[in-house]
Amino acid sequence: xxxxxxxxxxxxxxxxxxxxxxxxxxxxxxxxxxxxxxxxxxxxxxxxxxxxxxxxxxxxxxxxxxxxxxxxxxxxxxxxxxxxxxxxxxxxxxxxxxxxxxxxxxx
Numbered sequence: 001x002x003x004x005x006x007x008x009x010x011x012x013x014x015x016x017x018x019x020x021x022x023x024x025x026x027x028x029x030x031x032x033x034x035x036x037x038x039x040x041x042x043x044x045x046x047x048x049x050x051x052x053x054x055x056x057x058x059x060x061x062x063x064x065x066x067x068x069x070x071x072x073x074x075x076x077x078x079x080x081x082x083x084x085x086x087x088x089x090x091x092x093x094x095x096x097x098x099x100x101x102x103x104x105x106x107x
Contacts, residue, residue: 013065024056028052
């Protein structure tokens with residue numbers, strides 16, 4: 001970190017980390033309520049599950065990135081960490097979409 005303060009990207013990622021935490025609590029509560037008490041369609045529950053997956057992936061992997069970058073890995077390590085976690089997140093999201101897609105489209 002420089003004397004001017006944190007990089008703008010880090011500020012946005014910090015803000016998104018807090019926003020996804022609040023959204024995770026709300027969406028998880030709604031998901032659990034619908035699963036136990038609600039009469040929602042399988043398509044709506046699958047779509048909610050996909051939203052939950054996306055929020056959890058971003059929140060979790062951004063947290064892992066923050067912990068790794070706390071070890072002062074240097075510029076190359078920062079770039080490599082970010083790219084590897086982005087690829088892991090994208091692959092996990094695609095795997096989740098692939099699994100939930102039949103429930104979303106109803107087929």
